[in-house]
Amino acid sequence: MDIITLDNVSYYYKTYDENNDVSYAVGVEGVSLSIEEGAFVALVGHNGSGKSTLAKLLNGLILPKSGTVTVAGLSTADKKNLFEIRKNVGMVFQNPDNQMVASIVEEDVAFGPENLGIPQPEIVERVSQALEQVGMTEYAKRSPHKLSGGQKQRIAIAGALAIRPKVIVFDESTAMLDPLGRREVLNVAKQLNKQGMTVVLITHFMEEVLDCGKVVVMSGGHVVKIGSPMEIFDDDRLLSSVGLDAPRSIALSRKLKSAGFNVTENCIDAKVLGGEVCQNLTNK
């Protein structure tokens, strides 16, 4: 069953030039997309390709100028639906510092449930469960700003989880993190998906989409291709036209193959590839 459906959605930003004349910039244009419940969908594209615009359309932060966005059967166009929609679609943004509303970890995580108006004992339960899900239980009473970037993002994830959404959208949540922090956040996302959560992962690190079921490639506000990660990586022309690169290990394995090496094509794991290259060299 589809939890989110976008039907021919367009969004334009109003901009003003020096003479105060109004013009419109394309955010997204003519996007149709459906996301199945429990799916792990990646959204990739160059800077300015419309990824964040699409993300904000998913929970009604912005409303489509034309077309419809439907979440769990509710259209975002109706203001009365927004509360219910946001209960269903959690969102984690790029900059961890700009999503903290409280200066104590557990109070930040409690912000969502407090807004839902649920009774106090249940808030406590949800907060401790959410912190456990992201492995941050021991930091409950700390202040967030001394934590690492990856830890802060895990707090932000816990804040979304405490609302108990069906879908969680990561809008380049790993972009500002070091490799370790990226791995932390990515692992949490994967683990949540295993537990049944629908995950929409927006990124421009192609390595991160390897485990996704479906990859949506965006360019200039349009969806230009939807396919499995391998289908996307295979399409060299598409990738270079939208300014993206296949993960290095895959690109390398292809080059080696065409140079006559006996290696697995589209090898994801750099270690395996290395082993195979050594094998080839000793055999020669």
Place this chain on the structure above:
Amino acid sequence: MLKDVTFGQYYPSNSFVHKMDARIKFLLCLVFMVGIFFVQSFVVFGFITVFLIILIASSRVPLKSILKSIKGIIVLLLLTVVLNIFFTKGDPEKDKLLVSWWIFEIWDAGLYFAAKMFLRLVYLVMGSSVLTLTTTPVDLTHAIESLLKPLKVIRVPVHELALIMSLTLSFIPSLMEETDRIINAQKARGADFDTGGLVKRAKAFIPILIPLLVGGFRRAEELANAMNSRCYEGATKRTQMRVMKLTWRDLVGTLVVLLFFVTVFVIFGMKSQWINANVDWLYINDVNWLYF
């Protein structure tokens, strides 16, 4: 440069005062501050001193941290003392003129008055710093929100005010980091913040303020998105995770403070006939120690 504002001046400890409810501490601090302003005599200041010593001892906050807070008002203190000494005109009938030079006159009444003003200000700051040293800003925010709740009836946006305080607290650390970063970036481009006159130095700060402001707007937008995404719709049906519970400590603390002030003021504070009649023993060497 970076200090953890979440804990402000907070001095962590498990003392009696630390464990008291922030709301009660806040109210008692108000009582203390108001009380101080009614104190007229040095004898009562003596009692207040004893009270403060007991308070500080039971809060287990080092005296040094409390005295540090006085440093912040030193200019104000000096100004008050000097002005009061030189500009208090005594009453020739009962006060003594000590020094007279040009337009300046120093009366004994002026000295006493300046000394009392000095003590009042110092005790005021000491009392309030006991509050901020034993209570985290977060707890204070909750306390203020809870205490102001009745004002909702007259449409004071209590929840919003508390939210603003809480957002500010969580924003300050990243704002300071941001400032540091911008200053360093401008220094790397050759900006000079440390030499030149006041105007030149003030001008040097414009290239810091503008990026800060721009960053602030961006943050505000992102924060609004993050809050909306987490189902924020104002105060209407919000609940709270934090429960504030009163304990025996709050009862004991309140009783001690109130009893102290009531007793002191009943015995020393009132100018009524009845009191004067009962405190004859306070006249020593023809000086009424009550008003000295």
